[in-house]
Structure formats: structure tokens, C-alpha cells
Amino acid sequence: MLYSIFIDPFVQMAGAPDLLVQTIWEGTVSGVLYALIALGFVLIYKASGVFNYAQGIMVVFSALTLVGTYQKLGGLGFSGPGAAFLALAFALLVMFILAVTVERVVLRPLVNQPDIILLMATFGVTYFLIGFGEYVFGGEPKQMIAEQLFLPKGATEFQMAGGFVQLQNIDVAAAVIAVIMIIGLSAFFQYTRIGRALRAVADSHKAALSVGISLNQIWIVVWFTAGIVALVTGIMWGARSNVSFALEVVALKALPVLILGGLTSIPGAIVGGLIIGIGEKLGEFYWGPLVGSGIESWLAYVIALAFLLFRPQGLFGDKIIERI
Amino acid sequence: MKHLKSLTAGVALAAGLGAAAPAFAADEIFVPLFTYRTGPFAGSGVPIADGMKDYLTMLNERDGGIGGVKLKLEECETGYDTKKGVECYESIKGKNPVMTNPWSTGITLQLIPKAGVDKIPVLSMAYGLSAAARGDTFPWVFNPPNTYWDGLSIIMKYIGTQAGGMDKLKGKTIGYIYLDAGFGKEPIPLFEQYAKDVGFTLKLYPVGATEMQNQSAQWLNVRRDKPDFMVMYGWGALNPTAIKEAVKIGYPMDKFVSIWWPGEDDARSAGEGAKGFKTLNWHAVGADFPAMQDVKKYVVDAGKSLYPKEKFGELLYARGVYNAILIAEGISQAQKITGKKVVTGEDVRRGLEQMDLSEARLKEIGLAGFTAPLKLSCADHNGHRAAFVQEWTGTAWKKVTDPIEPNLQVVTPLLDGAAKDYAEKNTGWPKRTEVCDKAS
Numbered sequence: 001m002l003y004s005i006f007i008d009p010f011v012q013m014a015g016a017p018d019l020l021v022q023t024i025w026e027g028t029v030s031g032v033l034y035a036l037i038a039l040g041f042v043l044i045y046k047a048s049g050v051f052n053y054a055q056g057i058m059v060v061f062s063a064l065t066l067v068g069t070y071q072k073l074g075g076l077g078f079s080g081p082g083a084a085f086l087a088l089a090f091a092l093l094v095m096f097i098l099a100v101t102v103e104r105v106v107l108r109p110l111v112n113q114p115d116i117i118l119l120m121a122t123f124g125v126t127y128f129l130i131g132f133g134e135y136v137f138g139g140e141p142k143q144m145i146a147e148q149l150f151l152p153k154g155a156t157e158f159q160m161a162g163g164f165v166q167l168q169n170i171d172v173a174a175a176v177i178a179v180i181m182i183i184g185l186s187a188f189f190q191y192t193r194i195g196r197a198l199r200a201v202a203d204s205h206k207a208a209l210s211v212g213i214s215l216n217q218i219w220i221v222v223w224f225t226a227g228i229v230a231l232v233t234g235i236m237w238g239a240r241s242n243v244s245f246a247l248e249v250v251a252l253k254a255l256p257v258l259i260l261g262g263l264t265s266i267p268g269a270i271v272g273g274l275i276i277g278i279g280e281k282l283g284e285f286y287w288g289p290l291v292g293s294g295i296e297s298w299l300a301y302v303i304a305l306a307f308l309l310f311r312p313q314g315l316f317g318d319k320i321i322e323r324i
Numbered sequence: 325m326k327h328l329k330s331l332t333a334g335v336a337l338a339a340g341l342g343a344a345a346p347a348f349a350a351d352e353i354f355v356p357l358f359t360y361r362t363g364p365f366a367g368s369g370v371p372i373a374d375g376m377k378d379y380l381t382m383l384n385e386r387d388g389g390i391g392g393v394k395l396k397l398e399e400c401e402t403g404y405d406t407k408k409g410v411e412c413y414e415s416i417k418g419k420n421p422v423m424t425n426p427w428s429t430g431i432t433l434q435l436i437p438k439a440g441v442d443k444i445p446v447l448s449m450a451y452g453l454s455a456a457a458r459g460d461t462f463p464w465v466f467n468p469p470n471t472y473w474d475g476l477s478i479i480m481k482y483i484g485t486q487a488g489g490m491d492k493l494k495g496k497t498i499g500y501i502y503l504d505a506g507f508g509k510e511p512i513p514l515f516e517q518y519a520k521d522v523g524f525t526l527k528l529y530p531v532g533a534t535e536m537q538n539q540s541a542q543w544l545n546v547r548r549d550k551p552d553f554m555v556m557y558g559w560g561a562l563n564p565t566a567i568k569e570a571v572k573i574g575y576p577m578d579k580f581v582s583i584w585w586p587g588e589d590d591a592r593s594a595g596e597g598a599k600g601f602k603t604l605n606w607h608a609v610g611a612d613f614p615a616m617q618d619v620k621k622y623v624v625d626a627g628k629s630l631y632p633k634e635k636f637g638e639l640l641y642a643r644g645v646y647n648a649i650l651i652a653e654g655i656s657q658a659q660k661i662t663g664k665k666v667v668t669g670e671d672v673r674r675g676l677e678q679m680d681l682s683e684a685r686l687k688e689i690g691l692a693g694f695t696a697p698l699k700l701s702c703a704d705h706n707g708h709r710a711a712f713v714q715e716w717t718g719t720a721w722k723k724v725t726d727p728i729e730p731n732l733q734v735v736t737p738l739l740d741g742a743a744k745d746y747a748e749k750n751t752g753w754p755k756r757t758e759v760c761d762k763a764s
Contacts, residue, residue, distance in 0.1 A: 019548055026540040130362065139366035141561060143593050155572070168572060241537040241568060242593055246364030246561035249534045284541035285548075294504050294530035296541055 009286035018163030023285045024278055029171040030253075031277020032178040036233045037254040038261065038269035039182070040226040045263045046202040047222035048107060050118045054125040056251030058098075058227060061129045063144065063234025063243045066091040068137030070145050084148035095227030103219045111215075130245070141244035144235060146170065151239055174236035181232060182270060185225070189266075194221055202264070256304035262317020271315060272304075279303045352396040353389065353655060353666060355380065356416040358409055358426050364536060365404035365560030368585060368640060372427065373399065374631035375644020376651075378623045379615075383652060385622040390652055391659040393666055404560065406430035413438070422655060422672040423447050425647060429507035432456075432465075439464035440754060445673040447654065449647045450475075450584065450606075454510060455742035457706030459677065462743070463758045466676045468650065469698050469709035472557070473738060474730035475583045475604055476511040478711050480518055481728050482581060482602075483553050494523035499551030501542060501558070501566055504530035508557045514738055515555075521734075527551055536561040543569040556582040563590040571597030577716075578602070584711065587640040591716040599718045604711040607646050607695035609721060611637040614690030619645070639721060646695060653679050661761060674761050677702050696727065702760035708732060 013020045037059060044052040069087035073079065078086075106121045147153065152169035189195035200208040201218045209215060237247055253276070261272025280303070284296040313319050359373035360366055380395050389395050398419075400412035409431030413424060417438075423445045426432045432452035439446045446465045448456070454471035456462040470478075483498070484490035500515060502508030508530065519526040527549050529542040539562075546554065554575060558566055563586040570580055577600035584604045591598045611620060616637060623629045624636055631641060658667040658675030667675070681698040698707045710727035747753040 016548070019544065022547075023541070023544055026544065030538065030540070134362050134366075138370070139361045139363070140370045141367040141564065141589065141593075166572075237537070241565045242367070242561065244364065244367055244537070244561050245362060246537050249364055250537050252534070253538075281541050281544075285544050288541070289545070292530070293528060293542070293545065294532055294535075296538070297532035297534045 004290055005287070012286060016161070016163060018160040018165050019285075021160060021165045023281050025165065025167060025171075027278030027281035028274065029175055029277070030281065031274040032175050033233055033237055033273075034253050034257045034277050035270045035273025036178050036181065036229055036236075037251050038257040038273055039185070039266065040229045040233075041254055041258055042261075042263060042266055042269045043185075043222050043226050043229070047198055048118075048201075048219055049115060049205075050107070050122060051115070051263070052125075052226065053119065053122040054129060055226065055230065055254065056248045057126045057129045057133075058095075058230035059234045059237070059251045060243070060245055060247045061098075061133045062091055062095055062227060062231035063238045063247070064133050064137045064142070065094045066231065066235065067142040067145060067238070067243050070148070071137075071142070079148075081148050081150065084145050087145070088149065091231055092228065095231060096224050099220050099223035099227055102223050103216055107219050108216060130248075134245075139245060141242040141246075142238075144238035144243055146235075146239040149235070151235075168240075170236070170239050174240070177232060177236065181229065182266075185229075186266065188225075194218070198222060253300060256300040258314075259301075259304040260307050260315055262314030265314070265316030268314055268316030275307075276300045276303060351666060352394050354396045354398070354416075354419050354421050355651060355655075356412070356419075356421045356424060357397060357399045358402050358412050358424065358428070358431065359399045360402050360404045360427070362401060363403040363405070364533065367564070367589060368560050368587065369404065369427070371587060371631065371635070371638060371640035372644040372647070374629060375641040375646075376425070376648045377644075378619050378629045378631065378641075379645045379648035380651065381628055382615075382619045382622045385626070385628075386618055390655045391665055393659075395655075402426075402428060402431060404428050404430075406434060410434050417442050417444060420668065422658075422667060422669050423651065423676075425449070425651065426452070429453070429510060430505060433506055436462065436465055437750065442669075443673075444669040445654075445676060447647075447650060447676065449650060451507065453746070455739050455746055457704060457708070457739055458743035459700075459702050459705040460743075460756050461747050461753075462705065463677075463702075463756050464673060466650075466654075466700065466705045468679075468700060468705070468707045469606055469695075470584075470711060470730065471706055471708070471735070471739070472507075472510045472583065473514045473735045474706075474708050475711065476514050476518075476555070477731035477735050478604060478728045479555055479581050479583070481731060482713050482725065483555075486579070487552070490522055493552075496552040497525045497527060497549060499527045499529060499546055499549060499554045501529040501531060501539075501546070501554060501556050503536075503557065503559050503562050504532045507559060511557060513742075514735070517734070517738065531558070531562055531566070537565050539565050539569050543573050543575075546570075546575060547573045552579065554580045556580070557585075558582065559585055563587075564593045567591055567594040567598050567601055570601075571595070576600075581713070584643075585640075588635075588638050588720070592719075596718060598716050601716045602713050602724070603716075603721075605639070605714050605721070605723075606709055606711045606727075607642060608693065609637055609639050609642050613692075613694050615694075616645070616691075618690065649681070649689070649691065650676075650679070652689075653681055653685075673758070676700060677705070678761055708735070 040055040066087050069090045073083040152173050155166050155168050157164050157166045197213045198218055257272040257276050261268025280296045280299045283299045288295045360369035380397055384395055402409040402412055421444055425447050429452050432448040435446050448467045450470050452467050454473045456465035456467050457471050487493050515526055531539055571594050580601055582603040586603050591601055654672050654676040657678045658671040661674050662671045679700045683697055686692050696709055708730050710729045712723050712727045713725040714721040715724045
């Protein structure tokens, strides 16, 4: 038994390095997408102190809006890349309207209410988006319009140690787009006026207000940014499988990422996503068969909890010091 | 005092309303439909819900119901969630339903002990507890026309033929990818028995409900283990993702066989690579049947269906229609046996036991050639009908075998054993006291 746990997996890794590389690659792609979802949580938490439970459904809703709009345009006889990009622009507009609505209807009336009230309000947003999305676009899964959006298809394969490693081109695109988004968002928050205002709000709402920063405007910017992140994640994950409400469940994989990376750290979301993504794939592939497989769904939480034993505030979370 | 008055008035009003407006009119037959149009399993749930509802709506519109009595249809959204399904059951059981159609093995397992107590038969069409086929032990549960064990024995026969004989499977590896829930686990005991008897290695690849769209690790395991054949028992988002992942790793599609649940959308989304993927089936697809044309005329074209017109008659929609045929036949038989127009759950239980969907009857209801005849009895609540293998051509399903009979020599002793085990483990499980009608 001890051999199966501590020796055999590593023997397998050495014996078939192509499978090891493939597993790490699959974990990296999943991890990058988890990181994107977690990024949405972090952005909103930093700016408004709200743990946005609706981030998962925002992934589904935004992708559904994109594909559903494209289908409706198709019904009017308008299809192809032009219609796809029009649908993309419309999906962005819908996410902007959502951001404004959430700020006006949910955040503004609940300002200064306890955190738990705001959290519950995001549950309300979640169920509203589920119902509204299903009412408008239907609950059945839809195919992502990857080709019309010029996303690559097919795979790139290379030989390695007697085996092969296969990179799906859509996965490569997902990784590249996610990295560009992360760099873009970091630059936006570091070097632009709005970005600096957001960081000020994250540090202290009162101090930010005292220097004339509009809290309401920042909330709209942040929710819209989280909406864009959700749309990109929805497109990439939808292209890998389908656009369906099952994606919401996948999106909740961001929770262990947040536990691991900390709720307030953008680098934490990225590093956490990669650790969870790669960790769960390696665990499922090399250690899963020892216990009948199917461990992926809970292994992510075990990994996160193991890190918490040593870093209770998460890898990059702010250390909380309270005087008593 | 003011509050007390309000409360008293409220209670009186509620009581009055309750007395004045019974849940359903006495000249209607209440058929609740447990469906799921939302959530991760909606991809399978929507077409089935529409097929069921549209056929029964057609009977209302064309014939004024069954035997001149309107059917009162009410959907309850379960989201394929067992807890919600039980809540649905609790919400409808007081309205005199004539049966339940849980559309989830998990919900079915919860309703089996309640069925006899509340006198509401459970119709779990080709899903649920396989052992429920034994009418002597489970007089209130029906699972025609096949059990999941029948399905596996048919798949094994097919795989055996492909390998050149069952004996040729000795020393081979067969992989089983499944939803890690009651449904997917149901055939494992039989699969293990086959592995032992035939001498192949069985590799299990469970997929949790949260990982249905995230299966790369399972398919990496498939790539490493190189199974000679893959068998799938999937549902909802599991099916299209599994087919896509199989294409991705280059698994030979002609060796990938599924139980009867994947639909066109599931295969279509994997593109050209999905050609050759196989599933079991036991009924036709398409609209070329008089009854289907009536569904189109009275429901779809009349704007009373939620289903997209261009998909009318596709596989899972037709599966929903098949389920509705069983509902209608159960009610119709109950009316014949009892002579009553408005039947109860107890009557419909008898009706289901007397079901005789013969060639002549299929022709009479406008479905000649839609499916094979089915006859149930007091002892056999399943029928154990044959199923054929169909192949995905890239645009449609194509039948590639004649109907294959389940291996009852293997399945029957297991069913008997499982029914006995169930009764023993559930202390106080009642012995059958329901009288068997003559025709059975």
C-alpha cells in the first residue's frame, strides 16, 4: 500500500513522461480558467467587500447571452463572423447593464449593511440570472460559436519519449488569452486613474470617498470588469465543452482557489488557480485509481485546506491582526 | 385582539377556499410530470420533458383526454436533484396523482418505499432500480421496457460480437465511464460479474456531477489504460463532454458504446470526430408516424409546445413520447379493467400490470413500427425487451444491428437476488398483497 502511494506514482511519471507532461498541461489549462473565475471574485471583493456568489452564474449567463443572441440573429438570417462579433458586443453591453443594475438595485441600497446581507444579495442575483437566462435563452446546452469568433480548432501534437503530447489549439488559445487578460488587468489597475482609484477604494472606502472618488462609479467599473472576465471564461470553457448550466458548478471550483490564494490577491488567484488545477489533475491521474478514482471533486478542497494549515490567510491574503 | 381577528379571518378564508376549490376537478386525471428544464442535466431533461408533455397534450386536444377524461398535466422542476424531487412528490401526493415519473434514479430510489404506502405507482421508464422489474416484490414500481442490467447485457453481447465471440474478450480491458450517482453505479455489480465470468479487466472511470464538463483527467486515464472497448452510462452534460474528450484523445469511436441516453445534440457537438459513436435504442426517431403527425398538428404547429420545431422527432424527444405512451396505456388499461372513467393511482397500478402494447395496439394508436410490442404482467414489471445498436453518422443516428435480446440467463438470477436483498435489507418490506388481475 505504501509503495502504491509513495513510490509507484513517481515510477509511472518517470516511465511515461509524455503522460506526465500531458497531465500537467491539462491541469494548467483548467488552472488558468479557474484563476480567471477567481479573479472575478477577487476584483469585486477588493472593491466592494462583497463575496460575489453570482460570479459562477455570470460565466454561464454571459456565454449564454453570446450564443443565444447569435442564434436569434441566425433566425433573422444573419450569421457568420459578423453576427458573432455583433453578438459579442451585445453580450458586453448586457454585462455592462448588469453591472449598472447591480450597483443601483443591490449595492447602493445595501451600503453599510453587514457583509452577510450583501452575500445573500448576491445569492439573489444568482437565482435571478439563472431564471432570466433560462427564460430568455432556454436551459438546453448550446454550442459555443468558436469558429465564428476565429478561435482555433484542431490540435498540435509532438512526440516525446516514445509517446506523444497533444495540445488542443483551443486550450493554447485559452491559456494565451487568460495570460493577456491578467497582464491587461494588472496594467489597468496599476497605471490608469480608475485603476488607482479602485486600489484606493480597496484599501479604505472612507479615505477614498474623502478624496473625491466616486464609490458608485468604481463599483460599476469593477462589476463590469468581472463581467468581461466571466464572458471570456465562458467563451473558453464553452468552446472546450458546451455552454450549459453545468458550467456554473465548474465555476465554483474557484472557491478552493480563493481559499488557497486569498480573497484579496490577484497574484493569489493566479497562483492558486494553477496549484489547484495541476494538483487535482495529478491527484486524479496518479493517485485516484488507488481509491476507485473520482477524487477530483473534493481533492481541490483538500489541497486548499492543506495550505491553510501553514498559511491561514491564504498564500497571498492579507494577514489579519486584530487587537483584543 | 386585532391580530387575533385577522388570524381567525385568514384561517376561515383559507379553510373556505380549500373547501370550495379542490386541488383538481373530479372529472380530470392528474398526471404530474417531474421534469428538469434547468441545471446541469437540462440538456437531456428538456427534450424528454417536451416529448412527454406534447404527446399527452395532443391526447387532450385531439381526443379530449383518455376515455373522454381530460388529463391534468403539471410539471414540477426537480433539476435532477433528489431532494427537490422528493419535495415535488410531497407537493403533488395530496392531489390524487395516478402515477409519478421521477426521471432520476436517485429520486426513484426515494419514492419506491413511498409508492405502496401512498398508493401512487412509480413509472421509471428504463431507469431506476433494476430489481424493481420483479412485480412480486415491487408491486407499485414499473421500469419497462429494459433495466440498466438488460442494457449492459445487450452491450456485452454486441461487444462480444465485435471481438469475434465472448471468449475473445478474455484478457482484454473494458473501460466504464459513468455518472458517479445511483444511475451510473447501478450496472456495476453486473459488470463485475461479467468481468469475473469472461475474464476481462474492468476499469472504472467515475465522473462526479461537478466534473461533468471537466473530464480531462478521466480521459487521460483512458489513454493510459488503453481499454479495448469503452462503455458509457452518462446523463446531462456528461455525455457531450465525454464524446468530445474521446475524440480529443483519439479513442476509436467504433469501440465506444453507450447506454440509451445520448441524443443528437450530445454527438453533434463533438463534430466530425464523433462519427461511429454508438448507443442503444429501442424506438424510432422522426415524425413519420400518424401519432407524431398529430402531435405536430395539435401541439407543435398550434404553438403549444416549448420544443424547437426544427428538432421535432429527435431521439430524446421521441423517448419522452415513448414514456407518455406508457402513461397513456396504463391509464387506458385501468379504465378498461375498472370500468371507471376517472381512475386512481391504485387503478393505474393494475392498468400498468395489464399493459399489452401489441402490434395491433401500436397500429391503433398511430405508432405502428415505432417500437417493438411490450407486455407486462404481475410478476414482470419490465418486459426485458430487445434493443438495437445505432451509430452516429455525423448528422443522424443509423441503426446498425437487429434488435439484440438481453441476456436473461445472466440478468434474471441477479434481479431475483437483488429484489430479495432489497426486501431483506429494508426491514418490514411488505409482502405483496395486491391481487393480480385475471388477464395478467
